Structures are given as C-alpha cells and as structure tokens.
Amino acid sequence: xxxxxxxxxxxxxxxxxxxxxxxxxxxxxxxxxxxxxxxxxxxxxxxxxxxxxxxxxxxxxxxxxxxxxxxxxxxxxxxxxxxxxxxxxxxxxxxxxxxxxxxxxxxx
Numbered sequence: 177x178x179x180x181x182x183x184x185x186x187x188x189x190x191x192x193x194x195x196x197x198x199x200x201x202x203x204x205x206x207x208x209x210x211x212x213x214x215x216x217x218x219x220x221x222x223x224x225x226x227x228x229x230x231x232x233x234x235x236x237x238x239x240x241x242x243x244x245x246x247x248x249x250x251x252x253x254x255x256x257x258x259x260x261x262x263x264x265x266x267x268x269x270x271x272x273x274x275x276x277x278x279x280x281x282x283x284x
Contacts, residue, residue: 178216179238180282183229183274184265191261192222198258205250213241227262229274 187195199220210218214235221228235241245251259273268275 177234179233180279181229181231181233182277182279184277185227185229185274186263186265187222187225187227188261188263189225192225195222195227195258195261203250203254205248206254209245209248209251213245215241227274228277 214233216232216234218231219229221230233241262273264273265275
C-alpha cells in the first residue's frame with residue numbers, strides 16, 4: 177500500500193541558492209537511506225520562501241523507518257548542513273521539523 181505525504185517548511189532569507197546547490201548533489205549515502213527507508217517519488221518544490229515536499233511511503237512501519245533514518249550518522253550530518261537554512265512553521269505538530277500537510281485532493 178502506498179501512502180502519500182506532503183510537508184512544508186520555510187527557507188531562511190537568502191538560503192535558496194545554497195539549498196538548491198546542496199540538493200543538486202545530494203550525498204549518495206543520504207539518497208540510499210531515503211530509499212532504504214521505503215520512500216519513493218520524493219520531490220521538493222519551492223515558492224516564495226517556502227519548501228513543499230511530496231513523497232510516497234511504500235513500507236509497513238513508517239515510524240520505525242523514520243527512526244532508522246534519524247539514527248543514521250550520515251543523515252544526521254546532512255541535516256546539520258540543511259537545517260540551518262530552514263525555518264519551521266510555528267503551526268507544526270509536536271516533534272515535527274517539516275510540518276505535515278493534510279491531503280485535500282488526489283486523483284490518479
């Protein structure tokens with residue numbers, strides 16, 4: 177079963193070019209961890225200082241896979257580079273960095 181996710185976060189002022197530069201050459205270990213944690217069809221879009229992420233989860237235990245990703249040293253190193261460029265929404269849920277979004281419509 178595929179579950180779709182949308183998330184949003186702000187970019188700090190002046191951070192867009194650095195963010196795009198980093199993601200144009202995502203570290204292979206980070207990309208491999210994303211795949212190993214059952215995430216597919218992952219995209220990040222930007223508009224007016226906001227980032228919107230979309231991905232599909234194809235695993236059986238989302239929380240366990242996200243914990244695996246969060247415990248990965250190379251992923252933690254990547255986050256140490258990317259998080260300073262981001263500004264989380266004040267309305268995000270407890271424990272969220274990127275704010276989860278509610279799907280309002282979907283059509284295959």
